[in-house]
Amino acid sequence: MKRYALVWCSENNNLDYRELMVEEFRHDSEVWDILTPLDPELISKVQSYDGFIISGSEKSVVDDVKTHFVSQLLEFLRTIKTSTTAPIVGICFGAQALAAAFGGEVGRNPDQRFRLGVENLVWSANAARFPELAAGSTCMIVESHGECVNRLPPGSTVLAASKTIPYEVFLTDDRFLAIQGHPEIDGQLLQESFMPLHRPLFDEQSWQSVMQEAKLPVYRAPLIALARRLLEQGRL
Numbered sequence: 001m002k003r004y005a006l007v008w009c010s011e012n013n014n015l016d017y018r019e020l021m022v023e024e025f026r027h028d029s030e031v032w033d034i035l036t037p038l039d040p041e042l043i044s045k046v047q048s049y050d051g052f053i054i055s056g057s058e059k060s061v062v063d064d065v066k067t068h069f070v071s072q073l074l075e076f077l078r079t080i081k082t083s084t085t086a087p088i089v090g091i092c093f094g095a096q097a098l099a100a101a102f103g104g105e106v107g108r109n110p111d112q113r114f115r116l117g118v119e120n121l122v123w124s125a126n127a128a129r130f131p132e133l134a135a136g137s138t139c140m141i142v143e144s145h146g147e148c149v150n151r152l153p154p155g156s157t158v159l160a161a162s163k164t165i166p167y168e169v170f171l172t173d174d175r176f177l178a179i180q181g182h183p184e185i186d187g188q189l190l191q192e193s194f195m196p197l198h199r200p201l202f203d204e205q206s207w208q209s210v211m212q213e214a215k216l217p218v219y220r221a222p223l224i225a226l227a228r229r230l231l232e233q234g235r236l
Contacts, residue, residue: 002050003031004231009057009073009093015193017185018055024184025053025089025228037073046079051087051231054094056182060147061093061100062107070097077101087175087234089227092145095170095178098153102172105151110165114146114201116194117213119181121160121168130236132225133159139222141181142190144198148180169223174235183223190214 008018022032035042054077064070078101080086090098096106109115120140127133139160148165152158153172160169168180185194191214202210230236
């Protein structure tokens with residue numbers, strides 16, 4: 001029986017959907033645990049699992065890099081890479097953490113604004129080798145981030161871009177999948193949880209745009225399927 005772990009990176013009690021996130025990726029025969037970067041035994045647990053998901057967070061891999069929370073998470077990711085064959089799926093902050101841990105660069109969004117809404121992904125030519133991302137397949141996912149990956153780690157392949165950032169989805173060394181958006185959440189969670197939390201960041205005009213985007217359909221199946229296959233196989 002395979003064993004996986006979600007590393008839950010948020011400390012915001014008003015946005016806690018860790019169990020829902022596990023259910024989006026779980027198969028019935030698997031065991032899933034939920035870990036935290038604050039666990040003093042985190043590094044020692046890298047050998048205990050067949051794969052990992054790193055969640056989003058209100059933290060920054062740039063501004064908070066010297067905190068124990070972020071520094072231990074980055075060391076955890078590097079240890080997985082060097083000492084195991086386990087795959088990792090990094091989502092939002094998790095994607096940025098993968099980039100920072102493996103030699104990429106993270107910074108503010110290109111327009112210097114917080115991105116909240118629904119984004120249509122544009123597949124790169126590299127995505128054609130993955131049946132889940134077949135040419136013409138639609139993928140519209142929730143975005144909620146003030147930072148993004150500005151330079152990819154060595155050994156990375158871009159799988160998708162969007163109108164706002166160039167690296168929406170990338171794969172590093174065929175076993176580390178980074179997704180800037182949130183394929184684990186739907187439009188309802190966006191409207192009921194993410195939007196109230198981030199409303200103070202927007203003026204009235206910008207908020208009108210967020211509300212219009214929130215009405216768009218969310219279709220995340222291709223990325224869920226790709227992440228699920230990576231966790232099962234160990235590589236893509």
